[in-house]
Amino acid sequence: MKPWRNPGFWLPLVIVLVWGAVVLLIHQDTMRETAFILLMAVGLASSLNILLGYTGYVSFGHIVFFGLGGYTGFYLLSEQGWPLFAAAIGGGLLSALIAGLVGLAVLRLRGAYFALATIGINEAARAFVSNFEPFGGPTGMFVNFSAYQKYGGPGEALWITFIFLWVTTMVVLLVSYLVKHSRFGLGLLAIREDEDAAMVMGVKAPKAKTITYIISAFFPGVIGTLYFFKNGNVEPGDAFQLHMSIEMLVMVMLGGMGTVMGPLLGAVGYQWLRGYLLTSPIFKDLHLAVAGAMLLLIILFVPAGVVGWVRNHFRRLQKVLE
Amino acid sequence: MILQVQDVTQRFGGLQALTDVTFDLPEGQILGLIGPNGAGKTTLFNVINGVYSPERGKVIFRGEDVTRMPSYEVARRGLARTHQVVRPLHDLSVRENVMVGACYGREKHSLKEARRLADDALTQVGLIDRADQPSGSLNVAQKKRLEMARALAAKPYLILLDEVLAGLNPSEIAAMMETVRAIRDQGITILMIEHVMQAIMAISDRILVLDYGILIAAGLPEEVANNPQVIEAYLGDPKMTAQLLAE
Amino acid sequence: MLDQLISSLTDGLLLGFVYGVAAMGLTLIWGVMSVINLAHGPVIALGMFGTYLLFTHLGVNPYLAMVPVAGAGLIVGLVIYVIAVHRVINAPHLSSLLATFAVNMIIIGVGTAVFSTSPQNIDYSLGSVEVGFLTFPASRLVGAFGAILVTACLYLFLYFTRPGKAIRAVANNRMASELMGIPSSRVLALSFGLGTMMAAVAGGLIATFFPFTILSGGPYELKSFVICVLGGLGNPLGALVGGLILGGLEGLIPTFMPVSWVPVVEFGLFVLVLLVRPSGLFGAK
Numbered sequence: 074m075k076p077w078r079n080p081g082f083w084l085p086l087v088i089v090l091v092w093g094a095v096v097l098l099i100h101q102d103t104m105r106e107t108a109f110i111l112l113m114a115v116g117l118a119s120s121l122n123i124l125l126g127y128t129g130y131v132s133f134g135h136i137v138f139f140g141l142g143g144y145t146g147f148y149l150l151s152e153q154g155w156p157l158f159a160a161a162i163g164g165g166l167l168s169a170l171i172a173g174l175v176g177l178a179v180l181r182l183r184g185a186y187f188a189l190a191t192i193g194i195n196e197a198a199r200a201f202v203s204n205f206e207p208f209g210g211p212t213g214m215f216v217n218f219s220a221y222q223k224y225g226g227p228g229e230a231l232w233i234t235f236i237f238l239w240v241t242t243m244v245v246l247l248v249s250y251l252v253k254h255s256r257f258g259l260g261l262l263a264i265r266e267d268e269d270a271a272m273v274m275g276v277k278a279p280k281a282k283t284i285t286y287i288i289s290a291f292f293p294g295v296i297g298t299l300y301f302f303k304n305g306n307v308e309p310g311d312a313f314q315l316h317m318s319i320e321m322l323v324m325v326m327l328g329g330m331g332t333v334m335g336p337l338l339g340a341v342g343y344q345w346l347r348g349y350l351l352t353s354p355i356f357k358d359l360h361l362a363v364a365g366a367m368l369l370l371i372i373l374f375v376p377a378g379v380v381g382w383v384r385n386h387f388r389r390l391q392k393v394l395e
Numbered sequence: 396m397i398l399q400v401q402d403v404t405q406r407f408g409g410l411q412a413l414t415d416v417t418f419d420l421p422e423g424q425i426l427g428l429i430g431p432n433g434a435g436k437t438t439l440f441n442v443i444n445g446v447y448s449p450e451r452g453k454v455i456f457r458g459e460d461v462t463r464m465p466s467y468e469v470a471r472r473g474l475a476r477t478h479q480v481v482r483p484l485h486d487l488s489v490r491e492n493v494m495v496g497a498c499y500g501r502e503k504h505s506l507k508e509a510r511r512l513a514d515d516a517l518t519q520v521g522l523i524d525r526a527d528q529p530s531g532s533l534n535v536a537q538k539k540r541l542e543m544a545r546a547l548a549a550k551p552y553l554i555l556l557d558e559v560l561a562g563l564n565p566s567e568i569a570a571m572m573e574t575v576r577a578i579r580d581q582g583i584t585i586l587m588i589e590h591v592m593q594a595i596m597a598i599s600d601r602i603l604v605l606d607y608g609i610l611i612a613a614g615l616p617e618e619v620a621n622n623p624q625v626i627e628a629y630l631g632d633p634k635m636t637a638q639l640l641a642e
Numbered sequence: 643m644l645d646q647l648i649s650s651l652t653d654g655l656l657l658g659f660v661y662g663v664a665a666m667g668l669t670l671i672w673g674v675m676s677v678i679n680l681a682h683g684p685v686i687a688l689g690m691f692g693t694y695l696l697f698t699h700l701g702v703n704p705y706l707a708m709v710p711v712a713g714a715g716l717i718v719g720l721v722i723y724v725i726a727v728h729r730v731i732n733a734p735h736l737s738s739l740l741a742t743f744a745v746n747m748i749i750i751g752v753g754t755a756v757f758s759t760s761p762q763n764i765d766y767s768l769g770s771v772e773v774g775f776l777t778f779p780a781s782r783l784v785g786a787f788g789a790i791l792v793t794a795c796l797y798l799f800l801y802f803t804r805p806g807k808a809i810r811a812v813a814n815n816r817m818a819s820e821l822m823g824i825p826s827s828r829v830l831a832l833s834f835g836l837g838t839m840m841a842a843v844a845g846g847l848i849a850t851f852f853p854f855t856i857l858s859g860g861p862y863e864l865k866s867f868v869i870c871v872l873g874g875l876g877n878p879l880g881a882l883v884g885g886l887i888l889g890g891l892e893g894l895i896p897t898f899m900p901v902s903w904v905p906v907v908e909f910g911l912f913v914l915v916l917l918v919r920p921s922g923l924f925g926a927k
Contacts, residue, residue, distance in 0.1 A: 133739070190916045193909045262484070275496075361748075
């Protein structure tokens with residue numbers, strides 16, 4: 074079926090499209106900030122899903138691409154005066170490059186070994202960047218205000234950054250869908266189910282996995298650049314947080330890995346829960362504990378995530394919830 | 396000669412799995428591979444299709460040396476196989492399983508083409524009614540057919556069938572043998588491992604016998620069946636063998 | 643210069659014993675049930691707090707407090723196993739990874755609420771020890787000794803007691819063990835408990851060296867990963883040796899490079915070993 078005839082193709086895109094449009098129309102700063110965090114979560118979770126959901130490879134340290142790409146993009150923007158679009162793409166490309174170089178080696182590992190290796194890569198990257206003078210070493214970099222001036226001042230710049238993120242998120246969702254429904258994606262799903270059997274059938278697993286890793290690394294790099302530009306600074310502690318990495322995993326699992334809607338719902342649901350807990354007087358201190366408890370319940374009882382569960386129990390909704 | 400196996404030797408740690416296995420397979424034949432359990436039959440398959448690289452020896456497929464090639468390269472050249480312990484792609488539907496075979500086999504097909512080819516293969520093995528079901532829901536006999544459909548959809552020149560009859564009841568066996576004949580009639584060469592003696596003796600053009608990794612006999616089914624060494628390999632006792640032969 | 647080098651190296655090695663104990667806990671769990679316990683860090687932190695509380699509120703000698711802390715660690719492990727791990731023991735790795743991580747989040751969350759993130763300290767000094775030209779805090783020596791003691795106990799347990807042998811059997815082949823009549827679930831729970839027990843004890847020992855917060859377990863968890871991979875996942879002796887290697891490296895490197903490069907070397911080595919020799923320097927399991 075042609076993609077544009079499938080409601081499952083449109084649903085996630087339309088949701089994000091309308092959401093962003095509403096935020097732009099109302100033009101209120103706090104609403105934009107909330108939407109930024111949410112869209113960022115959707116983008117990151119969807120990127121991770123391209124690797125995790127389709128090949129089954131669990132990247133625990135995926136945040137490293139957010140960090141490395143973000144740092145690079147920020148550097149290009151702030152220190153080298155590149156325009157936002159070019160810098161963000163540059164950040165994404167650097168992450169993609171690292172993924173390509175590292176992926177060929179690291180993707181030879183399976184299961185828990187691969188997961189551990191990704192953690193190691195993240196920590197090594199963080200430690201390296203902390204020592205890397207051009208990137209500001211342990212204190213990181215502060216944005217050069219002229220970068221904001223280019224867009225008419227910080228206020229305007231933040232809106233433009235938001236628009237970029239909005240578009241990027243839609244692109245990730247689009248790519249996620251197209252990969253899943255392509256011949257390439259079928260090969261990935263075969264790898265996920267039984268990598269050796271897939272190879273016996275002719276799937277060139279090493280190449281396919283590496284390409285997927287590269288795709289899944291590019292977008293976090295772009296998103297990282299946008300995030301740090303918005304914040305006005307970047308430092309090693311913020312860029313390589315293992316917790317953020319795990320949150321990405323939680324969002325994918327919560328929503329349902331291997332689907333396009335899953336990471337979207339999972340991201341929104343998780344961020345909403347997190348926000349609620351942080352601001353609620355009872356749960357304020359316990360937000361991490363409650364999130365952990367929720368994750369545990371999902372893993373134990375609904376491992377397919379919300380979208381997976383719905384798809385399994387309401388077969389007719391499968392076309393709508395991709 | 397579609398397949399030439401020369402002096403293949405394979406060792407796992409201290410275990411000598413295969414020693415100097417050599418044989419030729421002409422195109423269009425059905426070659427049966429038999430031998431007691433643990434003789435190295437599946438290991439031989441794994442070497443032929445690239446899952447293992449043998450210590451010594453060569454595998455030549457359609458004139459090309461495929462010995463050191465990874466399994467996906469060998470598959471792309473038109474060599475498909477089924478597994479002794481079936482390996483369906485669980486979360487994918489039956490049709491999707493077969494589509495993988497179609498997309499990544501000898502011919503590179505688009506998804507649409509692959510869907511069509513998959514349905515053809517499924518019809519051939521009699522699973523078309525279950526095309527949309529999750530493959531994990533099939534029973535053993537059906538999973539074996541799924542493996543065959545996957546292999547067929549890849550449009551191979553040669554299929555390696557690993558114990559497709561194991562776990563089947565007599566009527567299922569008869570049906571499967573018909574399918575195997577039909578595959579051969581399509582012009583596909585078949586190398587099959589089997590324990591169900593009557594079936595494999597009846598269908599094979601030639602038989603190879605493997606015991607402890609060594610090829611102890613090769614020839615027409617009747618010859619092999621009366622070969623004392625073969626009988627001994629299965630029964631394990633020379634005296635009993637002599638007794639049986641004398642009867 | 644050489645004095646400085648040997649001094650740092652010795653300090654690192656002594657610390658390495660304790661790191662090794664922590665890593666042993668992790669590697670034991672991995673070896674028996676192929677689960678990577680991502681709640682390892684918080685349990686270490688709980689060990690730190692356990693010792694601290696016993697010392698500060700009950701006046702118990704921190705080293706004697708190791709015994710109840712070990713017991714508490716064992717119980718915590720049993721509870722974690724029963725609640726979080728048991729159901730997903732046969733599921734794909736991702737499930738157990740996330741389940742134990744969920745426990746991590748829960749412990750940290752509750753811990754932060756109860757203890758806040760202000761650093762704590764165990765004010766118990768044994769003074770310094772002089773060996774030749776070397777001077778180091780006696781706590782290091784006692785800590786290392788404690789670590790060796792715990793390792794010896796673990797070995798005695800695994801090789802000379804019935805439950806210990808059952809654990810080794812299950813680690814070797816779970817299905818066969820079940821067929822032999824070994825109650826594998828109970829054995830798995832026990833193994834998990836032993837693993838967390840060692841983490842807790844290690845935490846208690848570390849608490850006598852440095853100030854800590856509820857979040858302090860994290861870096862030690864990461865070190866444990868590195869050590870386990872170095873020594874071979876599932877190999878307890880390998881973990882101890884791995885701990886010494888890591889401790890030694892941490893002691894040596896600052897003499898040649900700024901301290902901030904230590905993590906780069908650590909994790910670089912980690913990834914390298916995973917790629918080149920995933921079974922570790924001493925062989926897995």
